[in-house]
Amino acid sequence: MEGMTTFVSRSGRVLAVIFIVVCAAATATAITTGSLTDGLRGLGVSAFLATTIYAAFWRPRLIIREGSVNVRNVVMTHEIEWGAISRIDTKWGLTLFVGRKKISVWAAPAPSRYAAMVASRDQGQHLPESTYLAGTVRPGDLVTTDSGGAAAIVRRHWERRGTDSGRIESRVNVPLAVILVVLAAAAATALFW
Secondary structure (H helix, E strand, O other): OOOEEEEOOHHHHHHHHHHHHHHHHHHHHHHHHOOHHHHHHHHHHHHHHHHHHHHHHHOOEEEEEOOEEEEEOOOEEEEEEHHHEEEEEOOOEEEEEEOOEEEEEEEEEOOOHHHHHOOOHHHHOOOOHHHOEOOEOOHHHOOOOHHHHHHHHHHHHHHOOOOOOOOEEEEEOHHHHHHHHHHHHHHHHHHHO
16 A cells, blocks of 8 residues: 555644634524524524535645645545646645646645744755755745645655656535535525525
């Protein structure tokens, strides 16, 4: 079995838990202190918000394999063979350039300004060759950040890639997309009814 490395955003996971707990508390409050109608309205809005937060902050992940990289974003999943990637960037978070298309990796966001300010010089050493721009690295390339840790491993695999077909397969998570649309309609109805 080939080796596999999985990345998820630590900060995204923390935000997801906090927001989902807040949504659950708001729903519980609306159900216990209001009328049945208020409780149903609160449930509709909270269900939509919690599902959206799950899709945006908890679901995204980056799976790195010997032969390809799998990018799972909000409702899209991309399976990309190494030969299809032309450039890797971390300016606004990890981004893979595939032909004329660029695929942002939601699981590897750029660091905050604070993280960039407190970074030490040694965090920018011993990185893959394609990391360095004019002898320096961007804050998003520092290995202690979500984008930098993921980018370092992606670049190592990409730099030693073999010959492959450069295949790209993108697909939509249809059940999740349908659930989001239905819950958005329910939340809109609850708010404006």
